[in-house]
Amino acid sequence: MAFTLEEVVPWGRTFSEYVSMFALSSQDLEMDILGVADGPASFNAEATAQGVKVLSVDPLYSYKASEIEERISRTKSTVIEQIQSNESEFSWVTFSSIDELVQAREYAMQLFIDDFTSEQSKVRYLSSSLPSLPFAEQEFGLSLCSHFLFLYSSQHNINFHMESIKEMCRVSNQVRIFPILELGSLESRHLSTVRKELASDGYDTELVQVPYEVQRGGNQMLRVQRA
Template structure:
């Protein structure tokens, strides 16, 4: 990696417990609340996102899963606050690789992340099994249990540490537990580069009968992170 690349990469040394708000999810996946009505939805991996917490207050049927959920909500809140502080320091150093339209500045971004964490961990502490611990690429769910699966800021984001086989096995499991579709956002890694095996993966999905679309979205915070992958399960 060149010195220029080193100076512009968001250098996260670990996958952090940090999340987006319900409203950010709607923007990332081009969803309206009407799209969620009557659907059984899985957020995977959900991290500290408040999509499940807020969505269920509106009466939607949303389940979250993540490896982090093997730990207590109180412990995750402490970790999340530490991770927000850690991440914001790196944000200050790498402002130039982000588009500051949705958020006013790093301070405003911090507020969104803290809000998501607070809603998530509060709901987790009182929920009736909506937060399911998983170790990818395996899931404890039934075949076709969900209608829509949303997966944000994980699979392609960490392409430097999750190999192609992991992506294939995880998506195969996601296909097993959905009866309709999977949506993945974004399609780039932490350097803003398109996932190098994406075309190969799309061909694999087409070969097993899926319909795959790359769809532009209006939400672009990380530069070039403005597309999602919609995978419609073959019948």
């Protein structure tokens, strides 16, 4: 099915959030990193400014910066209203208030738009969609997937999750996925089956506690690598 901008509610996270969500060490940041479903996050822009090598993939990148920016401003108030009406599903540990959370998102998305608009960023943002990636085996040290797999468990079935995770493992030495919760702050309905199937297909998986929590109880990432 073709991807359209109307399906996305752009909502991007910062480099420091990625560092916390994925417990990224300075050694991790020396690897070639693939950011999968990076959307309007500022991870790539900020990482690049610090000399970290990141390539981001997302079907959103087939759109122009002006179109993405327009979609961000059209959907922002709805997102804020949804957070306000579901406040009990959030933990105010990483951010102390809705205002602080929204400020971080606005900061991230502005940095992304500025970077995405620049000519020299073209090689760092590629339009591509899971479950298949246009890369050779083990081209990256690390693949990160923030707020796409597991989060949208009601839209994407177990097969999509298995194919996507194995594809990220094909192109990188290690895969990290955050969060392991779906919308509503419940553990993903696919998590335990995905872990069992990955184990029987020869992959090691580990749940790692991380210093980041925005969805209530969402402070674990899944680490996957070939056994």
